[in-house]
Amino acid sequence: MVRAPDTPRVRLDPRAAVGHHSTIELVKGRNAVIEYRIERRSGVSTYQQIVQQTKQALRLGLLQPGDKLPTAREVVELTAINPNTVLKAYRELEREGLVEPRPGLGTFVRRSLARPEAAADGPLRADLVGWVDQAREAGLEREDIAALMASVLEQRFDTGVSPATPN
Amino acid sequence: MDDPTTVPPALEAVGLGKQYRGDWALRDCDFAVPAGRICGVVGPNGAGKSTLLGLAARLLAPTEGELRVLGEPATAPELRARVAYVAQDKPLYPGFTVAETLRLGSELNPAWDDEMAQQIVEQGELKQRARIGSLSGGQRTRVSLALALGKRPDLLLLDEPMADLDPLARHQLMGTLMAEAAERGTTIVLSSHILPELDGVIDFLLLVQRGRIRLAGDLEDILDGHQLLTGPAEAAGADALPAEVLVEQRVGGRRATALVRTGEPLDGPWEGGRPGLEDLLLGYLRAPAATGPGTTPGEATPMNDEVAA
The missing domain is CATH 1.20.5 (Single alpha-helices involved in coiled-coils or other helix-helix interfaces)
Incomplete structure (x- = not known):
């Protein structure tokens, strides 16, 4: 439960938590970096949704090299999905060379997809x-x-x- | 997550059975739930889900067979501190206040995490001085989960935990459970009737039907090993699909739908693909338990591969 003081704060919008979707907003300084929206009934697997939304943010330049992805704990606390799913999505992004884990620090963006x-x-x-x-x-x-x-x-x-x- | 080859399974049953006054509530159960998984225990009413959780919580003693919990025999006294259990009826002292209930938790549990327990209670805006007896069912569930999580268990057993919670509380508490699993690698075994509640949450499945384990294994592997097929109604019939893979089929109007237990393409005018969790569970729950594959535990059915996996 101990959070380092410089850890990005994650805020839950209670309106977003009702029903089959939820929103996570990662605040770095005061700017939202990435927001995962999990649609439980979309037919797309939860793990694919995280991969796709991360790539979309990389394409749009919302995520840039050096940015830290939210930890699995931060994602699951607000989306109520299985933590192994988040780790699986991050491993997939790592395999594609887009992000890299730094032991003890978190998962960081390596490469942008912005054109x-x-x-x-x-x-x-x-x-x-x-x-x-x-x-x-x-x-x-x-x-x-x-x-x-x-x-x-x-x-x-x-x-x-x-x-x-x-x- | 720990290396699964060195960490013993959270639960391991061999020939496990429980008999109440001549009736078998559970029989011939063989399965292993690896540590660090979020395991759903699913089945119709009276299938044996609560008996299974009661055995794992050591509130019940098996009539036959063996159950190991976190690598120890279920009777080992040191398990008391490592396993938390929330029963379906959420037994708490009705005359205690919320504060007194949490105080009891801190006195009885050496590794008590008061911050965690307080946070869960505060999230629900419960008053510290409120008597347990005056709380709603959902609020009592929240206090029960605060007690269970405050204990910081390695194995958390939850019997129908979310049934009486409103959607916001359900989402918050499921998020708290998942965060705990992410941070500490806690194994969570939860039973539920509410199938959508488990989708995206569980990664391991125990399907219990009429006191038998019908499916046990990694959820992705189980889903990959099934197909939900649709075809023209004429395609459905006695010999249309091989009996050894057919779980359930139905005809609605001109279309037939079938759930089959194989990932391989089948001959015939069928199209389809991997089922969702709900498709899979409804298919099994609708099928009579006496037919279909995997109904005879102990035989060399595909189920045993999944159990071993």
Whole structure:
């Protein structure tokens, strides 16, 4: 129960704790670093949810090299999931070279997945914003746009079409 | 987590049985729960879950067979300090206040962690001067768990711990239990009727049905070793699926659903995949216990592999 004074404090939002999901917010200084949301009925295993949410945070640059992941104890205290699940997810992230355990200190981010090309002020994002606006003007709803995007992604990635060879 | 090869199992039963006035509540139970696991004991009413926990807590003596707890014979006196048990009816002294109850815990347990116990009581906003007899069922559950966790046990046995708690208290206390397991490697064995409550929490399963152990093993291994199949109704029939793997099948409208005990693909117009915990348990609970695989403990059924694993 003894917490080092510099250990990040974890706060529970009681509203988030009711029902089949819960939120963990890790506060470093005053900025939230990562927040795991466990959906019990999503069909995705709890361990996969932690892996995916960590990668998402790495892609968005919310987690950066040197950041400390919450300890298994901190995660399970607020999400009420099995601690072995958290350790398994962290081992998977370690196998992929994204995080590293430092004995006695915790698990730390080694590598970011953020792509400068996808940055908030980058041209790719600006193009996409323009395209989404165009789709809305054409009368598409949010779901229509998401379905179209998913379909195009599937076509371009799963059928082996390489970006260098236009149809 | 400790190396499982050097740490004895938290619970190890060999031919364990318990008879009450001629009726066997449990019989021919062989299983081992490794240390450091969160084990769910699941089964219908009267299946023998409470008897199993009572034997592990040494409140009951086995009629036959042997039970070892944390590597010791269940009768070893030194286990008293290492095992905590919360019974289904949460027996506490109704005339005591909350403060007096925790004081009793601190007097009776040499390794008492008062901070832990106080924190659990405070989280529920219980008044120190409130009499146990004036508390609601859920509040008494909270005091019982404070006593059990304050003891800092190596093995925590909980019989239907969450039944009378509101969703917030259930989530808080389950979080506290999981944090304790994460920090100290405490083995937790809990029985429950509320199947969704166990999903994401347990990593080891004991399925008890009519006094027999129907499944025992690592939860991921058990789920990998089953499939939930759906197919056209015509596909379901007496010989459609091999009897040695079929746990349960049902026909609803034009579709048939079957739970089978194999991870290998089967011939036929079936599609499906790995079941969820709830699918698995409901399949077994619906199936008559007298049929299907793994009903005869002691024989060379796949169950024994899981027990040994």
